[in-house]
Amino acid sequence: MNLLTRAKHSIEEIAGLFRQTSQARMAFNSRKRQTLPPPRAARVEVAGMGMIRIVDADSGQLLAMRQSYAEALGVAKALERGDQLPEAA
Incomplete structure (x- = not known):
């Protein structure tokens, strides 16, 4: 049993x-x-000392701002891959 x-x-x-x-x-x-967000073409612009802007290449809309150029490039590449916008450190 x-x-x-x-x-x-x-x-x-x-x-x-x-x-x-x-x-x-x-x-x-x-x-x-x-669905993933569509990839966006992003442009990196220097706006002054320690002010780097990430701008949508199509509309010109400001997407993010970072303090270093390398950080801004990383964000732009992430947007072009279709990733979500990373938070500022």
């Missing part, structure tokens, strides 16, 4: 794992379908 109880417990545990696997698969598929 003890063997039957353990077998029943193991089967219930496996059924629970199958449910978790199914939920994880559904969550993955829903994240996979999310």
Whole structure:
């Protein structure tokens, strides 16, 4: 009888794992379908001492400002890849 109880417990545990696997698969598929923001052409402009602007190349809209040129280039490249705008450090 003890063997039957353990077998029943193991089967219930496996059924629970199958449910978790199914939920994880559904969550993955829903994240996979999310659209990424379109890539943007960005231009880096020096606006003064320690003021570097990242500007949308198409509309001229100011997207971000950074204090170093290297940081601004990183943000511009991220935007051109289609990534979200990184927060200022």
